[in-house]
Amino acid sequence: METLTRTILYKDYVISNDQNLIDVNSVFTYLSEESYWSKGIGFNKVQKSIQHSLCFGVYFKQQQIGFARVISDFSTIAYLGDVYILKEHRGLGLSKVLMEFVMSEPDLQHLRRWILLTSDAHELYKQFGWKDINSPDKWMEIYNPDFYKFD
Numbered sequence: 693m694e695t696l697t698r699t700i701l702y703k704d705y706v707i708s709n710d711q712n713l714i715d716v717n718s719v720f721t722y723l724s725e726e727s728y729w730s731k732g733i734g735f736n737k738v739q740k741s742i743q744h745s746l747c748f749g750v751y752f753k754q755q756q757i758g759f760a761r762v763i764s765d766f767s768t769i770a771y772l773g774d775v776y777i778l779k780e781h782r783g784l785g786l787s788k789v790l791m792e793f794v795m796s797e798p799d800l801q802h803l804r805r806w807i808l809l810t811s812d813a814h815e816l817y818k819q820f821g822w823k824d825i826n827s828p829d830k831w832m833e834i835y836n837p838d839f840y841k842f843d
């Protein structure tokens with residue numbers, strides 16, 4: 693699916709869904725070294741996940757300082773993951789602007805369901821309509837904690 697490239701300016705920052713702007717090395721460094729959810733992930737897994745997702749970058753002076761990605765069929769469901777803003781750029785409203793940008797993506801409108809996992813950003817997501825899982829007793833998963841061994 694071909695997605696229309698969108699870019700906005702916010703203060704001194706650029707937010708874009710242009711896949712060509714994504715700095716895979718920067719995203720890999722954050723996810724593998726700083727994030728709590730994918731510490732130790734291999735470069736190849738990060739690169740492949742970016743290639744197969746709709747990605748959003750936040751840039752300051754042409755350096756990537758934030759990221760989010762969505763996995764979707766663009767018709768019924770979307771999974772939001774790997775959302776971050778580097779520490780030195782937090783507190784400026786960037787996570788809210790990034791979320792507004794992601795949630796307004798034309799190809800992701802009118803979906804039946806959005807899902808995500810978070811340990812610490814519930815309040816951010818609630819501002820955009822996210823709620824606790826409805827009927828969690830219906831959800832199942834296969835979870836592989838040794839996932840990163842296979843890179």
